[in-house]
Amino acid sequence: MIEIVNSIDRDTFYRKFVAPGKPVLIKGGTRNWPALEKWNYDYFKKMGDAVSVPLKTGDVSKGNKTIMTVAEYTALLEQYERLPADARQQSPRPPYLHDVPVFLLLPALKQDVDPFPSYLLPSWYGSEWWKFVQFFMGSTDSLTPLHFDTLCTHNLFFQVHGSKKFYLVAAKDRDKCYLKSWRWAGVDLEHPDLGKYPLLKEAEIDAVVVEPGDILFMPSGTLHQVRGLSYSISFNIDWHTPGSVMSGLLSGFRGAPRRNVLYNSVVAAGLYLGIPSRYLFRYYQPYLNYVS
16 A cells, blocks of 8 residues: 655655655645645636647557647636536547646746745755656546656656546566556556456556645656546656666666666766756756657
8 A cells, every 4th residue: 555644754755765665645745835726727728828738649658749728728628627427428538738847838837836845856956846847737537558757767746636546556566567668568557457467466556546735756667557537737756866867877778768868867967976957957858848
C-alpha cells in the first residue's frame, strides 16, 4: 500500500521515501493554494486566449498532436463535460493537454500556487522550480498508458482540480511490464491480460486516487498509468537527485534515446558541479517540449 501522510518535513521525505525509493501521497499538501478555487473553465478561457498549445489526440503514447489556444481547448472541454454521461460515451473524447510547460507560457499562474513546497526539491531547482513544470488538463476518462518518466527522474505530481487514479509499478519490476519502447509498457493495468502477460502477476502494483490539494511522490523509474476520474487540472515536476541523475546517465546503455543522456548531463552538471540552474536551463528547456 502507498503510504499516506498529511504533512512532511524535508528530512523525513528524503530519509523515508526518496532514499529508499518509496512513493508517498501527501494528502492536502497544497490545500491553501489559490489555484484550487481559481483554476476553472472561466479562468483559463480568459487567460489563455492568445496562447496556443499542443494537444495529444488518441493514444498519448503515439504522440499525435493538434494545436488550439488554451481558451479554445477549455471551451471544448467544458462543452464535453456538460454532456450527460451516456452522451459523453457516444461522443469523441477531446484531446489531452499533456506535458506542456505552462508556467513558461502563462507565468501569471505562478501566483496561484503559493506557497510552493520547494523544500521538497533539491536546492539546485530553488526559486526557479516553476521552469521545470509540466501541465495537464483533460476530460473525464483521459488516459495515460503505463510508462516511466523518460529521464529516469523522480516525480512530484500536484493535483489542482478534479481527481485521477494512479496505478504504480515499482521500478524493480519494469521487465515484468513488457515494454514496447524505451518507456511505454505493453500492459493495461485496468484490464490486465495475465494469460498474455504472465510476468505481470509477479509485479508489485499499487493504486491511489489523487484529489485537489494532494501531492504524489513517485520515485525514479516508477511506472505509472493514469486515469482521469473527472475533468482534471494538474501538473508535475520531473527532478533529479545525485543518485537518480546517475541512473539517468547510465540509461544510455539500456536503450534510452541519445538526447536523454544530454538532458541528464545538464542536470548532473548542476548537481555535481554546482552550476546554477539559471545558467543551464536553456540547455534543458528543449526537454520540456521533447517529452510532450
